[in-house]
Amino acid sequence: MGEMMSKLSYYMEFPFVRYALIVGVLIALCSSLFGATLVLKRFSFIGDGLAHVAFGAMAIAAVLDITNEMTVVLPITIVCAVLLLRTGQNTIIKGDAAIAMISVGALGFGYLIMNLFSTSSNLTGDVCSTLFGSTSILTLTTKEVWLSVILSVVVVVFFIVYYNRIFSLTFDENFARATGMKVEWYNLLTAVVIAVIIVLAMNLVGSLLISALVIFPALSAMRIFQSYKSVILFSAGISVVCALLGMLISILAGTPVGSTIVAVDVAGFAICYIIGRARS
Amino acid sequence: MAQITCRDLTLGYDNEVILKGLDFTVNSGDYLCIVGENGSGKSTLMKTILGLTPPLGGEILWGEGLDVNAIGYLPQQTLVQRDFPASVREIVLSGCQNRPGFRAFYKPEDRRKADRNMERMGILDMAKRCYRDLSGGQQQRVLLARALCSAEKVLLLDEPVTGLDPKITQEMYELIQGLNEEGITIIMISHDVEEAVRYASHILHIGKHVFFGPREEYIQSDIGKYFLLQEGGASEWEK
Numbered sequence: 001m002g003e004m005m006s007k008l009s010y011y012m013e014f015p016f017v018r019y020a021l022i023v024g025v026l027i028a029l030c031s032s033l034f035g036a037t038l039v040l041k042r043f044s045f046i047g048d049g050l051a052h053v054a055f056g057a058m059a060i061a062a063v064l065d066i067t068n069e070m071t072v073v074l075p076i077t078i079v080c081a082v083l084l085l086r087t088g089q090n091t092i093i094k095g096d097a098a099i100a101m102i103s104v105g106a107l108g109f110g111y112l113i114m115n116l117f118s119t120s121s122n123l124t125g126d127v128c129s130t131l132f133g134s135t136s137i138l139t140l141t142t143k144e145v146w147l148s149v150i151l152s153v154v155v156v157v158f159f160i161v162y163y164n165r166i167f168s169l170t171f172d173e174n175f176a177r178a179t180g181m182k183v184e185w186y187n188l189l190t191a192v193v194i195a196v197i198i199v200l201a202m203n204l205v206g207s208l209l210i211s212a213l214v215i216f217p218a219l220s221a222m223r224i225f226q227s228y229k230s231v232i233l234f235s236a237g238i239s240v241v242c243a244l245l246g247m248l249i250s251i252l253a254g255t256p257v258g259s260t261i262v263a264v265d266v267a268g269f270a271i272c273y274i275i276g277r278a279r280s
Numbered sequence: 281m282a283q284i285t286c287r288d289l290t291l292g293y294d295n296e297v298i299l300k301g302l303d304f305t306v307n308s309g310d311y312l313c314i315v316g317e318n319g320s321g322k323s324t325l326m327k328t329i330l331g332l333t334p335p336l337g338g339e340i341l342w343g344e345g346l347d348v349n350a351i352g353y354l355p356q357q358t359l360v361q362r363d364f365p366a367s368v369r370e371i372v373l374s375g376c377q378n379r380p381g382f383r384a385f386y387k388p389e390d391r392r393k394a395d396r397n398m399e400r401m402g403i404l405d406m407a408k409r410c411y412r413d414l415s416g417g418q419q420q421r422v423l424l425a426r427a428l429c430s431a432e433k434v435l436l437l438d439e440p441v442t443g444l445d446p447k448i449t450q451e452m453y454e455l456i457q458g459l460n461e462e463g464i465t466i467i468m469i470s471h472d473v474e475e476a477v478r479y480a481s482h483i484l485h486i487g488k489h490v491f492f493g494p495r496e497e498y499i500q501s502d503i504g505k506y507f508l509l510q511e512g513g514a515s516e517w518e519k
C-alpha cells in the first residue's frame with residue numbers, strides 16, 4: 001500500500017499526469033450528463049457513429065500535419081452530428097442505417113488515407129492510439145488542456161441551463177412541441193453538444209470506447225434510481241469516480257487508460273445491477 | 281365567449297386532404313366531444329388546432345387572451361419512454377414550461393401549481409414514485425395533471441380512456457367532468473359515442489357526414505341516431 005502511494009505521488013510530480021487527471025474527470029462528467037438522454041432516445045448509436053467520424057477527421061488532420069487536431073476534428077464532427085440528426089427525422093434513409101453508413105465509411109476512409117499518406121513510421125501505433133486512446137490523454141499540450149476545460153465548462157453550463165427542457169425533450173417530444181417548445185432547435189443544440197463531448201472523450205478513451213463512457217454511467221444509475229434528477233446526479237458521480245479509479249489503476253499497473261476506465265465502468269454497472277436486483 | 285373558431289378548415293398531411301370545409305366554434309366552458317370512425321381525422325384535427333400539423337386551408341381563430349400556449353394537451357399515444365426514470369412530480373412539473381420567454385428553472389409558484397394539480401387528480405401521495413411503475417390509469421392521471429399545469433383554460437384530450445378498465449374509465453370521465461364544472465373548456469376525442477353523449481355539451485362528428493351542434497340536436501339527428509343505435513346506446517337514451 002505504502003509503495004503504491006509513493007509510486008502515485010512520484011507520478012503526480014509530473015504536470016502531464018495532473019493534466020490528464022483533471023481533463024479525464026471533466027470528460028467523464030460531461031459524457032455522463034447526456035448519457036441518459038442518448039440511451040433513452042435510442043441515440044446510443046449516434047455517439048458511436050460520431051466517434052468513428054471523429055476518427056476519420058483525426059486521420060485527415062494527421063495526414064495534413066495539423067498540430068492542433070481539435071480545430072479540424074471538432075467542426076467536422078459537429079457537421080456530421082447535425083446531418084445525422086436530420087436524416088433521423090427523414091424517412092428516406094432510416095436513421096440507424098444512415099448512422100451505420102457514415103460511421104463505417106468514416107472508419108474505413110480514415111484508415112485508408114492514413115495508410116496512403118501517413119509519413120509516420122509507427123502507423124499501427126497511431127491507429128491503435130486513435131481507436132483506443134492508449135496514450136493521448138498523457139500527451140496533451142497545455143493548449144489542449146485549456147480547450148478541454150473550456151469546452152467542458154460550456155457543456156456543463158448548457159446542461160444546467162437547459163436541464164428542464166432536456167427533460168421534456170427526452171420524456172415526451174410531442175408534448176414539448178405542443179406546448180410551444182422549439183423541439184428541432186433543441187435537438188440541434190443537443191447534437192452539437194454531443195459532438196463536442198465525443199471529440200473531448202476521444203482523448204481519454206479513443207473513438208471505439210466512447211460509447212462505453214457515455215452509456216454505462218447512465219445505465220448504472222437507471223438500475224437504482226427512480227427520478228431523473230437522481231439518475232443524472234448519480235451517473236455524473238459514478239462516471240467521475242470510475243474515470244479517476246481507472247486512470248489511477250492504469251498509472252499504477254501500466255495498463256492502457258481507455259480500456260481500464262471502461263473496465264471499471266463495467267464493474268460499476270455490475271454492482272449497480274446487483275443492488276437494483278436486491279432492492280426489487 | 282368564443283375561444284376557438286375553425287372556419288372552412290381543411291385537414292390533411294402534405295397534399296393529402298382528409299377532411300374539407302370544417303366549421304365549428306368552441307365557447308368557454310363548453311364540453312365538446314369529437315366522434316367519428318377510425319382514420320376519420322380526429323387526431324389530425326387536434327394536432328391542427330395545436331399547430332403541430334399545418335392546416336391545408338381555412339383558419340383557426342383564437343378568442344381574446346388565448347393562443348396555443350393556453351392549451352393543455354393529452355396525446356392519444358404518448359410515445360413516452362417506457363423505461364424513463366422520472367418521478368411523478370418531475371413529469372407534472374414539466375407541464376409548467378408552457379410560459380412565454382425563456383426560464384431555466386421552475387419558480388415556487390410552478391411547484392405549488394404542480395402540487396395543486398396532483399391533488400386534483402388524486403396522485404399527490406405518489407409524487408415521488410417512478411412513472412414507469414404506475415398502472416395505466418395512474419399514468420393517465422399523471423399526464424392529465426401535466427396537461428393541467430400547461431394550461432388552465434382549455435384541455436384537449438385525445439381518447440383519454442383507451443386501455444383503462446370500466447371502473448377507472450368511469451372515474452376518469454368523472455374527473456374530466458369535474459374539471460369542466462370548474463370552468464375549464466374540454467375538447468375530447470372519444471370512441472365511445474354513448475359516453476360522449478352522456479357528458480358532452482356539444483358534439484362534433486366527422487367522417488363522410490359532418491355534424492356539429494349541441495348534444496340534444498345530435499341525439500335527434502339522423503347521423504346521431506344511426507351511430508347511437510350502432511353502439512347500442514340509443515335505447516338507453518330514449519328511456
Ligand SMILES: Nc1ncnc2c1ncn2[C@@H]1O[C@H](COP(=O)(O)OP(=O)(O)OP(=O)(O)O)[C@@H](O)[C@H]1O
Pocket residue numbers: 293298316317318319320321322323324325356
Ligand atoms: N403523420 C401522418 N402523415 C400522413 N398521414 C397521416 C399521418 N397521421 C395520420 N395520417 C392519416 O390521416 C388519416 C387520419 O388519421 P387520424 O389519426 O387523424 O385519425 P383518427 O380519427 O384520430 O383515428 P383513430 O380513431 O384511429 O385515432 C388516416 O388515414 C391516417 O392514415
Ligand SMILES: [Mg+2]
Pocket residue numbers: 322323324356438
Ligand atoms: Mg386518433
